[in-house]
Amino acid sequence: MTVSTMIHSLFLINSSGDIFLEKHWKSVVSRSVCDYFFEAQERATEAENVPPVIPTPHHYLLSVYRHKIFFVAVIQTEVPPLFVIEFLHRVVDTFQDYFGVCSEPVIKDNVVVVYEVLEEMLDNGFPLATESNILKELIKPPTILRTVVNTITGSTNVGDQLPTGQLSVVPWRRTGVKYTNNEAYFDVIEEIDAIIDKSGSTITAEIQGVIDACVKLTGMPDLTLSFMNPRLLDDVSFHPCVRFKRWESERILSFIPPDGNFRLLSYHVSAQNLVAIPVYVKHNISFRDSSSLGRFEITVGPKQTMGKIVEGVIVTSQMPKGVLNMSLTPSQGTTQFDPVTKMLSWDVGKINPQKLPSLKGTMSLQAGASKPDENPTINLQFKIQQLAISGLKVNRLDMYGEKYKPFKGIKYMTKAGKFQVRT
Numbered sequence: 001m002t003v004s005t006m007i008h009s010l011f012l013i014n015s016s017g018d019i020f021l022e023k024h025w026k027s028v029v030s031r032s033v034c035d036y037f038f039e040a041q042e043r044a045t046e047a048e049n050v051p052p053v054i055p056t057p058h059h060y061l062l063s064v065y066r067h068k069i070f071f072v073a074v075i076q077t078e079v080p081p082l083f084v085i086e087f088l089h090r091v092v093d094t095f096q097d098y099f100g101v102c103s104e105p106v107i108k109d110n111v112v113v114v115y116e117v118l119e120e121m122l123d124n125g126f127p128l129a130t131e132s133n134i135l136k137e138l139i140k141p142p143t144i145l146r147t148v149v150n151t152i153t154g155s156t157n158v159g160d161q162l163p164t165g166q167l168s169v170v171p172w173r174r175t176g177v178k179y180t181n182n183e184a185y186f187d188v189i190e191e192i193d194a195i196i197d198k199s200g201s202t203i204t205a206e207i208q209g210v211i212d213a214c215v216k217l218t219g220m221p222d223l224t225l226s227f228m229n230p231r232l233l234d235d236v237s238f239h240p241c242v243r244f245k246r247w248e249s250e251r252i253l254s255f256i257p258p259d260g261n262f263r264l265l266s267y268h269v270s271a272q273n274l275v276a277i278p279v280y281v282k283h284n285i286s287f288r289d290s291s292s293l294g295r296f297e298i299t300v301g302p303k304q305t306m307g308k309i310v311e312g313v314i315v316t317s318q319m320p321k322g323v324l325n326m327s328l329t330p331s332q333g334t335t336q337f338d339p340v341t342k343m344l345s346w347d348v349g350k351i352n353p354q355k356l357p358s359l360k361g362t363m364s365l366q367a368g369a370s371k372p373d374e375n376p377t378i379n380l381q382f383k384i385q386q387l388a389i390s391g392l393k394v395n396r397l398d399m400y401g402e403k404y405k406p407f408k409g410i411k412y413m414t415k416a417g418k419f420q421v422r423t
C-alpha cells in the first residue's frame with residue numbers, strides 16, 4: 001500500500017446537512033466533494049440507509065452514522081473499506097470516551113482537543129494511535145480547570161512525554177498502573193434484528209453481540225475468559241490484545257487488558273436455529289373497502305425469555321396515508337398518533353406475562369379513498385436485563401501474573417435492533 005492510499009480528509013456532517021468540522025491530513029480536499037454525499041442522503045429515506053461507500057470521479061467517500069452525525073472519510077485510491085469504517089468507529093468511540101458524549105455541541109466546544117486527537121490518530125493518513133488510554137497519555141482529556149488554565153496560559157492538552165505503553169510489547173496498556181480497588185467488569189450486550197411475517201414465522205433473524213469491558217487492575221495482569229458454549233461464536237472480531245492462536249486452538253480468550261474501558265470482542269450469530277425471538281405481537285388490523293373506519297388491535301407478549309422481564313418496550317408504526325386519525329385505548333402505557341407524519345407510537349414499559357399489554361381502537365380513514373395496498377409494519381424496541389438471547393454464557397474469568405484478588409462481575413443484556421413485525 002503506497003503512502004498516498006489512506007485517509008485524506010474527514011468531514012463531520014449533522015442531520016440537517018451542515019458540515020460543522022473538517023480535518024485534512026494531506027492537501028485540502030474541497031468541501032464540494034460532499035455534494036455527492038448530500039445527493040445520496042436525499043435519495044435515502046432514512047439516515048441509516050445512506051450507502052457506506054460512495055464513489056465520486058476522483059475520490060471515494062466512506063461514512064458511518066452515529067449519534068445523529070455522519071463521519072465521512074475521503075479516500076483517493078482504493079483501500080479496504082472495512083479498514084476505514086472501523087477507523088471511523090474508533091474516532092466516534094474515542095470522542096465518546098474523551099467527552100462523555102459524542103454530539104455536535106460537545107465537539108464544537110472541544111474543537112482544539114478534537115483536532116489534537118485526530119492528529120495523533122492518523123499519521124500521514126495512516127491509523128497510528130487508536131487506543132483510548134494511550135491517546136489520553138498523549139493528549140489529556142479536557143476538564144474545566146485545564147480548559148481555564150489553557151485559556152489563560154495559552155498552553156495545550158498535549159502531554160510532554162511519550163506514552164509508556166507505546167514503547168512496550170503491549171502498546172495498548174500503559175506501564176505502572178495502580179488502583180486501590182482492583183476490579184474487572186464485563187458486559188455481554190446483544191442486539192437482535194428480526195423480521196417476523198404476518199403469521200408469526202421468522203423471515204430473518206440475527207444477533208449482533210459485543211463484550212464490553214471495564215478493567216481497572218494494578219500492574220500487568222494476564223486474564224483468561226472462558227465460555228460455557230464458545231461454539232456459538234463463529235463470526236468474531238477481537239480487540240488486538242486477544243491472543244488469537246489460543247482462541248483458535250482452545251476457544252479461550254487470553255489477553256493482557258488495556259487499562260479502563262474497551263471492547264473485547266464483537267460477534268454475529270445469524271444461523272436461524274440459534275436465534276430465539278424474545279417477543280411476539282398478536283395483531284388484527286383491518287381496513288374495509290367502503291367504510292371510513294378501520295380496526296386496530298395489537299397485543300405484545302414475551303416468549304423464550306427464560307423468565308426474564310421484557311422492559312423498555314416501545315411500539316411504533318408508520319400508518320398508511322389514508323389514515324386521518326386514530327382513537328386508541330392502551331391497557332397500559334401511553335400512545336400518540338401524529339396525523340401529519342402518520343406515525344403511531346405506544347410507550348408500553350414492562351410486559352407483565354400475567355396481564356399482557358394491548359392496544360385497541362379504531363382508525364378514521366379518508367372518505368371514498370381506496371383500501372391501503374398493504375397493512376402497516378410494527379417496529380419494536382425492548383430490553384431484557386440479565387439475558388443474552390443467543391444463550392452465550394461466561395464460564396469463568398481467571399487472572400495470572402499478579403498476586404491480589406480482583407472484584408469480578410459479568411452482566412448480560414439483550415435489546416432490539418431493527419425488529420419488525422409485518423401485519
